[in-house]
Amino acid sequence: MVDTRISRRAFGAWAAGAALATPLAGLAQSTFPQGGRPIRILVGLAAGGSLDAQARSVARKLTEIAGTTVIVDNKPGASMMLSATEVMKSQPDGYTLLYAPSSLFAQNPHTLSTVPYDPFKDFTPITMAAKGPLVLTVHQSLPVKNAKDLVAWAKANPGKLNFASFGNGTSSHIYAMAFAKATGIEITHVPYKGTAEAARDVLEGRVQAYFDAAPTAIQNAKTGRIRMVGVASPTRMLAAPEVPTFTEQGIPGLDLTSWIGFVGPAKMPPELVQKLNTMLVQALNAPEVKEFYATGAWETAPSTPAELTHEMHVAYDRWGQMVKAIGFEKQ
Missing domain, CATH: 3.40.190.10 (Periplasmic binding protein-like II)
Known part of the structure; x- marks a missing residue:
């Protein structure tokens, strides 16, 4: 018969360890980011384009806010899926993020025959960054x-x-x-x-x-x-308000605004997600960042993680309806 009794000394050691476990876990989250360890923002297009330039404008401000270096890492190829796959496979520790347009999550699964990720199961939404039709x-x-x-x-x-x-x-x-x-x-x-x-x-x-x-x-x-x-937007553009929407002109079904957002790998701790959200929203709301986006006719639109999750589902469903309606076959 197995003796399941525990000595007082053993029990005391176990209890002490259990008492320390939760505070230490919380401490690990509270010290993010660690000075000297860079945060990487992956972009699925080559350097020099508008997506890359936007990410770099945020990275500069985020470096000031986070107190550690934030770098942009360009991983072009396969309809931006190379960058998505790398982030998907990375550790959910907050040091590897993806800056990507809605098409990566909402359009690719409906138009490409092979997509190596699930847009909802393999990523953690952090914040929307901007909208532009x-x-x-x-x-x-x-x-x-x-x-x-x-x-x-x-x-x-x-x-x-x-x-x-x-x-x-x-x-x-x-x-x-x-x-x-x-x-x-x-x-x-x-x-x-x-x-x-x-x-x-x-x-x-x-x-x-x-x-x-x-x-x-x-x-x-x-x-x-x-x-x-x-x-192609529910409302007119701030940068060109003279251009009417399709809905205004009696043409339905084209009012789906494109957006860009920040996500991380799946299973990121909620406390970490909230901390990253706070820092990224602060960066996106900085006057110099907002102005930079506006020069490219984009409107910064920071959000909560829940709001970005909702927008991902809306965009996914709308793209599915649009692709089905026109009878498009996956490539």
């Missing part, structure tokens, strides 16, 4: 001033309207197909290998229409060579 741009040679004019022109000239995109299955492609379905027009899809090539050919008039990101759409519209005829 896609804008429908057209070459100035088209005799249209808004989206309704474009629809009328397309119906009067069947088979003549070309839409550029920055790749098959990208948001610019899906939005073009959704626009065509919602308005009953016929379009020809012209895919490119990236945003720069697509925007260039619309500027040159080789392609007539393109759903572009707000920063480049606004910049290119200033040349007079393209027009902005509709914004």
